[in-house]
Amino acid sequence: QKEVEQNSGPLSVPEGAIASLNCTYSDRVSQSFFWYRQYSGKSPELIMSIYSNGDKEDGRFTAQLNKASQYVSLLIRDSQPSDSATYLCAVKGYSTLTFGKGTMLLVSP
């Protein structure tokens, strides 16, 4: 069974700090990796995708992938209170998209 594991948090960081969110997955044939942000009561919003080992940067967000370690991470630089949300890690193999339970991030002013 495909599994995606995340620390449920909450992860609390002060405004302006770097938030680091981590995810591990079990299915070695996984090909695509995504981070979604979900505000309370809303649907998930895609913020990053990564397909190959290494880092991918987009604005304040950096996704990191290590397929050998089956590990994905998301760094948020200069965290803002508006970044407070649940961050979902998702992994896609040949067919389905499997989600972790999410990590709640709280950014305090």
Add this chain to the structure above:
Amino acid sequence: DTGVSQNPRHKITKRGQNVTFRCDPISEHNRLYWYRQTLGQGPEFLTYFQNEAQLEKSRLLSDRFSAERPKGSFSTLEIQRTEQGDSAMYLCASSRDGGYEAFFGQGTRLTVV
């Protein structure tokens, strides 16, 4: 690009009634996914379609649940004889074939009373 659209946004139903939800995917996307999410949990996979073919269903999916995607366009998810445990947010997502990103609709929040 109008995004993924789900209707209704909210549904309150009595236990034992049938409900049907609709999802309109992004027009050029041939993959369509249904998920269920309860409080504090990540989205749980229910089923997915490639065009009109339903290619995979979760083993956890009760036979009270059925989904269709006629002509590979919009999709419907029906829950028969609803139970209180069916109360959740039902999410639809669509993507192109392969490993491309999936985009979600606003979701349908079901409350069974």
